[in-house]
Amino acid sequence: MRRALQVVPALWSVLAALVVSVILLALAGAPPFRALGLVLDGAVGDGGRMADTLMSWVPLTLAAAGLVVTFVAGLWNIGVEGQVIAGAIGATWAARTIPGEGFVVIPAALAAGVAAGALWALAAGVLKTRGGVNEIFGGLGLGFVAQSLATYLIIGPWKRAGIASTSGTEPFREEVWLPTVGGTRLSPVAVILALAAIAVVWALLRGTRFGLRLKAVGANPASARLLGVPTEATILRAFALGGGMAGLAGAVLATGIQHKLVPAIAGGRGFLAILVVLLAAYRIVWVVPIALFFAILSVGSAQLQLRLDLDSSIGGVLQGILVLFVILIGGWQALHRRDAEEP
Amino acid sequence: MLELRGITKRFGPVVANDGIDLDVPPGSLHAVLGENGAGKSTLMKILSGFLPPDAGRIRLDGHEVPTGSPRAALRAGIGMLHQDPLVCLPFTALDNFILGREGKIDRAAARGELREVCARFDFDIDPDARARSLSVGERQQLEIARLLSLGVKVLILDEPTSGISSEQRTKLFSALRTLAGEGLIVLFVSHKLEEVEELCDTVTVIRAGRVVGERALPCPADELVELMFGDLVVSSARPPVEIGAPALRVSGLAAGTGRQAITGVDLEVRAGEVVGLAGLEGSGQRTLLRVLAGLEPARAGHVEIDGCSLDGSSYEGFVSAGVHYLPAGRLEEGLVPGLTIAEHLTLAARLSDWVVDWDAARSRAEEAIEHFRIKGGPDTPADALSGGNQQRLLLAMMPEDLRVLLMEHPTRGLDIESADYVWTRLLARRDSGTAIVFSSADLDELVGYADRVVVFFSGKVLADLPAAALTADRLGTLIGGKVAS
Numbered sequence: 125m126r127r128a129l130q131v132v133p134a135l136w137s138v139l140a141a142l143v144v145s146v147i148l149l150a151l152a153g154a155p156p157f158r159a160l161g162l163v164l165d166g167a168v169g170d171g172g173r174m175a176d177t178l179m180s181w182v183p184l185t186l187a188a189a190g191l192v193v194t195f196v197a198g199l200w201n202i203g204v205e206g207q208v209i210a211g212a213i214g215a216t217w218a219a220r221t222i223p224g225e226g227f228v229v230i231p232a233a234l235a236a237g238v239a240a241g242a243l244w245a246l247a248a249g250v251l252k253t254r255g256g257v258n259e260i261f262g263g264l265g266l267g268f269v270a271q272s273l274a275t276y277l278i279i280g281p282w283k284r285a286g287i288a289s290t291s292g293t294e295p296f297r298e299e300v301w302l303p304t305v306g307g308t309r310l311s312p313v314a315v316i317l318a319l320a321a322i323a324v325v326w327a328l329l330r331g332t333r334f335g336l337r338l339k340a341v342g343a344n345p346a347s348a349r350l351l352g353v354p355t356e357a358t359i360l361r362a363f364a365l366g367g368g369m370a371g372l373a374g375a376v377l378a379t380g381i382q383h384k385l386v387p388a389i390a391g392g393r394g395f396l397a398i399l400v401v402l403l404a405a406y407r408i409v410w411v412v413p414i415a416l417f418f419a420i421l422s423v424g425s426a427q428l429q430l431r432l433d434l435d436s437s438i439g440g441v442l443q444g445i446l447v448l449f450v451i452l453i454g455g456w457q458a459l460h461r462r463d464a465e466e467p
Numbered sequence: 468m469l470e471l472r473g474i475t476k477r478f479g480p481v482v483a484n485d486g487i488d489l490d491v492p493p494g495s496l497h498a499v500l501g502e503n504g505a506g507k508s509t510l511m512k513i514l515s516g517f518l519p520p521d522a523g524r525i526r527l528d529g530h531e532v533p534t535g536s537p538r539a540a541l542r543a544g545i546g547m548l549h550q551d552p553l554v555c556l557p558f559t560a561l562d563n564f565i566l567g568r569e570g571k572i573d574r575a576a577a578r579g580e581l582r583e584v585c586a587r588f589d590f591d592i593d594p595d596a597r598a599r600s601l602s603v604g605e606r607q608q609l610e611i612a613r614l615l616s617l618g619v620k621v622l623i624l625d626e627p628t629s630g631i632s633s634e635q636r637t638k639l640f641s642a643l644r645t646l647a648g649e650g651l652i653v654l655f656v657s658h659k660l661e662e663v664e665e666l667c668d669t670v671t672v673i674r675a676g677r678v679v680g681e682r683a684l685p686c687p688a689d690e691l692v693e694l695m696f697g698d699l700v701v702s703s704a705r706p707p708v709e710i711g712a713p714a715l716r717v718s719g720l721a722a723g724t725g726r727q728a729i730t731g732v733d734l735e736v737r738a739g740e741v742v743g744l745a746g747l748e749g750s751g752q753r754t755l756l757r758v759l760a761g762l763e764p765a766r767a768g769h770v771e772i773d774g775c776s777l778d779g780s781s782y783e784g785f786v787s788a789g790v791h792y793l794p795a796g797r798l799e800e801g802l803v804p805g806l807t808i809a810e811h812l813t814l815a816a817r818l819s820d821w822v823v824d825w826d827a828a829r830s831r832a833e834e835a836i837e838h839f840r841i842k843g844g845p846d847t848p849a850d851a852l853s854g855g856n857q858q859r860l861l862l863a864m865m866p867e868d869l870r871v872l873l874m875e876h877p878t879r880g881l882d883i884e885s886a887d888y889v890w891t892r893l894l895a896r897r898d899s900g901t902a903i904v905f906s907s908a909d910l911d912e913l914v915g916y917a918d919r920v921v922v923f924f925s926g927k928v929l930a931d932l933p934a935a936a937l938t939a940d941r942l943g944t945l946i947g948g949k950v951a952s
Contacts, residue, residue: 333813333823339806340814346800350762351864352786352817 137449144449145442154432163439166427167420175308179381181419182314183208183373187397188404188411189321190369194245195406196329197362198342203248203263205394206270207241207367211374213274214240216385219296219378220282226299233300234317234375241371242364244270249363253356259363267394275387282385292386302380311380321369325408338362370394396422399447405454418443468492469545469621469652474523476509481880483509484520485676491654491669493620496647498663498684499656501673502695502908507656508550510673511623514654515547516540527621541567546614547623552606554598561594564613577616584612588642603726604635611642621652628662640666658695658747660688660944692943696910710918711738713774714902715759715871720768723754729926732768736871736902741894743917743934744906745946750923752906753795756873759904760792761785772870789870795879797857804850808832808843808860815864835863840888855885862892872896874905878912890916910942922946 149156167177187204194201201207218236222229244266251262279288302311329335337358340348349355377389400418404410425439471489475482483506491497501507512518514525519535525545526532533539540546554563564581565572581594590608598606607627614622624643628636643653643666657663663670664684672680672694680694713735720732729751736742744752757763759770761782770777772788780788794800802811809832813823832845839859843852849860858881865872877893878886894916897903907913913920914934922930922945930945 331822331825333818333820336806336810336814336823339810340803343805344799344803347798347803348814349782350792350794350800351803351811351814352783353814 137446137453140449140453141442141446144445148441148445149434149438152434152438154428154434159428159432159434162427162431163421163424165424167424171306172308173423175304175306175310177416177419177423178315179309179311180423181416182311182318182380183377183393184397184400184415184419185318185411186321186373186376187370187394188400188415189318189325189408190241190366190373191397191401192325192404192406192408192411193328193338193369194362194366195401196335196342197338197359198345199249199252199359199362199366200258200260201245201248201263201363201366202260202398203245203266204366204370204397205390205392206263206267207244207370208374208377208390208394209267209270209274210244210367211237211241211371212378212385212389213270213277213374214238214371215375215378216277216282216293216296219300220293226301226303229300230302230313230379233379234372237371237375237378238368239371241374242368245363245367245370246360248367249360253359271387274385274389278385278387290387292382292384295384296379300379301383302376309381311376314376314380317372317376321372322408322412325369329408334358334361370397373397396443399443403447403450468526468528470526471510471514472524472526474510474513474525475521476506476513476518477521482676484513484523487523487673487676487678489671489678491621491652493650493652494647495669496643496653496655496667498667498670499654499673500658500660500663500670500691500695502658502910505673505695506676507658507673508625509676511547511625511654511656514540514621515545515623517547541614541617541619544618544620545623546617546619546621548607548610548614548625548627550625550627552603552610554601554606554609556597556599558598559595560592560598560601560609563598563609564594564616567613567617580616581612584615588612588645589638590642602631602635604631604639607631607639608635611639615646619651621654622646623654623656625656626658627655628657628659658946660691663691664688688944696943710740711900714738714740714772715904716769716771716774717755717759718769720755720758720770721766722758722763722768723751723926727751727754727926729754729758729923732928734904734921734928734931736904738870738900738902739897741897741903741905741916741918743913743920744904744923745910745913745920745942746906746923746929747946748908751926752923753875754926755923756792756875756904756906759785759871760790760873762792789868791865791869791872793861793865793872793874793877795875797854797861798850801861802849802857805848807846807848808836808841808852809845811849811860811864815866817866839863839892854880855882855888858885858889862889865896869896869901872901872903874903876907876909877905878907878909886912910946914942 146156149159166173168174187208191201191204215233215237218233219229222232248259248262248266251257252259275290278290278293282293284294302313304311337353340351340353341355341358345355373393374389378385382389396418400411400415403414421439421443425436428434428438429436469491471487474484474487476484487510499507509518513520513534516535516537516539524531525534527543527545530543532543532545555566561578561581565577578594584590585592590612592605592609601609627639647653655663655667667684670682670684671678672691674695674697715736717732717734721730723729726749732755744755746752754763758765761780761784772790775788777785777788798804809828812832812835813828829845836843839862841856841859841863843856849857852860878889881889893903914937917934920932920934920937921928
C-alpha cells in the first residue's frame, strides 16, 4: 500500500516534466511533439540505435546498482563518477599489459576495473570512518584525482606513439574488445553483467544479513550499533561493493564502447546514475526502466541536433527537469504528511 | 502584566500542557517548579514562540502576543534563555550580541552597549572571544545581555544554574534581582527547590501538564515537594528477593565531559538486585549507564562484571560479558525506523548466517509478538508502533542470558498497562538472577521497583539508600541536592 502510494508522485512528476519539456522545446523554436518523436526514433528506431541505447543503459545501470547499495546504507557516494573513471583506468591497464587471447584478457580487464573502482570507493570509505571526512567531499575530491590521473596517463605514460593527445590512448587490440553481435555495437556480455548486477543487489537487499545490516546502518547507525551491527565494516563493504560495480561500468566503457581510455570516459554517467537512483527511490527493480528511459533520452537527443539543429544537451535538460520534479513532488508530499501528523 | 490563558500542547498522545493559566505582575521573580517531564519547558517554549500551542492565548501589558514565532515574541518583549544557551559557537561574543537586531548594524555602538551591560552586572565577557571558547556560564551572561539589549520585558530562564560555577550563579542571581527591581518579569524554571526558595518571590507548581498550585515564598518545603510529586504510594508488598553474588562492581569511575561528567562513582549491584538511579535529568545517570554498556570510555576507575575486569573493553566486550542496554530514545538509539519487527528480531539475534530465512524469521517474529503482546505484525515497521509496543519489541529483542540489564527511563511515555507489563517482564529477569540498573524520573517507579535507590547530583553519587527507607519528601529533597533534611 505504501509502495503503491510512493509510485504516484513519480507519475505526477513525469507528467509535469513532460509539460515543462514541451514548453521548453517550443521556446527553443522546435515543434515539441515532433522533437519528442525524433528522440524516440533516434533511440529505438532501428536495430543499431537500439543497440546503442542498450550499450548506454549498461554502464548507467551498473553504476546505479552500486549506488543503491551505498544509498541504502545511508552513504552519499557522490564519488561514483571517479569510481567509474578508476574502473576504466584499471581495465585499460589490464588490456594494455596482459598478453594473450581475448577470453583471458577481457575477464582480467573487467576484474581490474572492479578492483580499481572498489579501491577508489574504499578510499572514500576509510576517509569517512577513520578520517571523519564526509563521503560527499571525500568522493568529490577523489573524483577530481581520478579524472586528473586519467588525463595524465593519456598524455603521459600511455600516450600514442609519436603524439601525446587528449583524444585518448592507442585503441586496444581487437581481441580485447567486448565481443558484439549482429554488426551492431551491442555486447551481450555487457548486458548480462548489468542484469547480473541488478540481480545481485536485489538478492542482497532482500535475503541476506548483510543487506539487512546495510538498511539498519542507513536508517539509524546508533541503533544498529547497539543491535550488534559492525557499523564500520558494513560501511566499508558497502563502499567496496558500490565502487566495484561503478568500476565495472568503467571497464565496460573502456573495453566495450570506447576501446581505449579517453579523458571523458565516464562522461557524467556516474552523476546521471545518482539521478537514476534518486528517481528509483533506492529500489533496485526501478533502476532498470529508469536507466533505460535516461539512455533513450541521451542517445535519442542526438537526433535533435542532426535534424532540428538543437543542441543535444537538451536531453540533459529534460533529464534534469524530470529529477527536479520527482524530488519536488516527493518532498512536498513528505512535508504535508508531517503537517498532517503534527497539527 | 503577563497573562497566559488555557495554554494546551499535545505531542501525539501525550498532553504536555493541559489548559495552563498563569498571571505574573511586573517586577516579579516568579518560579515555575515541577519534576522532569511536568511540562515546564514546553510551556516556556510556547511562551517564547519556540513551539506553537494547540490552544491558548498570551497577553503582555494588555497586548496580544502572537504565538509560534520566536521573532514575534521577542518583538513583543518576551525573551528566553535556553537550558543550553543558543549562541552561535563560531561567532564572536560581539557578533552573537548583535544577532537578532533589526535594521542597521553599528558595531562600535553595540560594543559599547555590551561593555556597559557587562560592567553593570559584573559579567566577564571579552567581546572578541569566540563563543566556542566561553564557558556555559559566560554564554548565559552573553545571552542575557543580548536579550536585555533587545528590550525584553519578560526574561525566561530554563534551568539556568546547571553547569555554571557558584560564582556565576551568585552574579546571575544578583543580576536577576536588580532586573526585577526595575520592573522586569523574571520567570525562573527549575526543579531545584533550594534555588527557588533562595531567589524567587512567588512560585507556580506544574505537575503532569497542569498547574497544581501557586504559593508566595517562603513556604514550607514539604508543601512544595508534595505539590511537585503528588502523593507517593510506597508499595511495601515487594516479595523478598533472593540476592546473589555481586554481578556488577564499579569503583572510582570518572567519565564524560562538561555537564554530563561523572566523578568518583562507586556502585555494587548483586545478581537479582534492582537498583534505581534517581536525580535531575543530566546529573550523570545517563553517562554512568552508557559507560556500563561499553558505549562511552571511562576516564578513570574500574568496571567489573562477575569479577572480570572490563576496563577498556569495547561495546562487544560488554555484550559478551552479558550486559544489555535499553536506551531512553527508543526510535533514536534502540530501534531502526523503517525496519520491521521481523527484521529487528533477526538483527538482534546476532547470528552469523549469510542468507536470512525470512519465513523462519517471520514465524519467530509471530511467536515474539504473541509472547510479548505486541500490537503489530511481523512486517509492521518499528516506527509505526506506539511507544508501549516499541518498548515491548525492545524487550523481545533482549538476549536470553543476561548478567546485567541497564535501562534508561524504562516506562517513560507509556500508559499504565504497558508500564506494568514492562515491569512484569523485567522482574522475571531479576528473579532469574539478572542485576538490573535503571534510571527514572518517576519517583513512584523508583520507590516501587528498586531495592536500592542511588541519587545523583552534579555527576556524583549523593546517596545510596534502601528503597524501603525512602519517603517522598526525602527523595524529593535529595534529588534537589539537599542532603540534610
